[in-house]
Amino acid sequence: MSLSQSLLLQAPISATPCIPILPEGELHKLNHGLALGRVHQACGSARHRLALWLAAQTTGPVFWIAPKWNTEQLNPCGMMSFINPGRLILVQPKSAKDILWSMEEILRSGASPLAIADIPESPALTPVRRLHLAAEKGGKTGNSAPIGLLLTPGTEGAQGVETRWHLAPDHNGSTGTWRLHRLRARMAPEQGWYVKQEKSKKLPRVSGIIKDNNNLKA
Template structure:
């Protein structure tokens, strides 16, 4: 048996750790979600599919911005043939607005339930269905145990899950592989008319397993995310220097 050199041993150990933490090889090739510089924050510079991502929103404006940002991610993940579920007990999403992000509303199955605990149950069941591309669930709170069940489900099916936590009372600790916060930014005016430009967000990747958190300003333009630069913007490289 030929001994591994240090670089090969380190790479093998890193892959073992990634597998233990839920980053298993997907059934297909890596999906380019068009996140540009943010991709370098992820393990192997690849957006984790077959994983559960958590988004925090404390206000209605942040919840709306989060829905738009997630729709942009789903546009790339679903491609021309994918199907997704959107599960909620208090859905505020306007389905025709999905066309802004290149998604026809009929590509989604909307499940509206009465109780939040039923949302988590339905999400757990849906994430086990490998025929789906993604499942989005809107809840206020989620326990570590519940989030762990979701993560175990996607590790088998390779479906990608998104937990949108609007008005979360206790962020706490979860088993989700990432935690985000999306804040709306004023769009650039068009013909001196404010508020009619391309959607813009301050994107904060608060936590990512085996990755590097950071803050970026992004805009949705021509069907893709594009980095924009504003006076307050802190790039990923700048955040490393500050930290």
């Protein structure tokens, strides 16, 4: 059999299941969400908001891992417009090394569709690889493969993550507007979008594409 014949007989490659970043994002070419069974990164001053947007599009418990010494704590009243605070299971490790260890164990168990780790700095490549393997295994033990989301304060990229996103308020826009940027993705280019919250909607909507990609993190 020739190579061309064998390629024709191969089954089509199915798209990787994803959680969309925001509803109706495909209308503005934001059709590349967060792949299940993988680890992703979010940075920027509004990264915690992005994590809540993702959590709102899942069902079941969501694990939120943050160091015990972190002075910034989640406010249940502030998240009620997105999700029921009772869905969040807070984990507060006493040491930095236990943050990623906790995330690895949660992903491996498959007990939650989303595990979020608020970490003080970007991890090395080896821990990220371990998280990927744990998420893949969690997909075999749970109902579906879980997602790991790393929240980092700076814009430094974590090696090995599937995608990297940046969210910050749009200071040139009206109240309730943000600038969302995809800084890295294996199957999509860098791109930025304007995001706006509508009073009648639970989650914000993508309102347009940022055409100037030379200043993605502005």
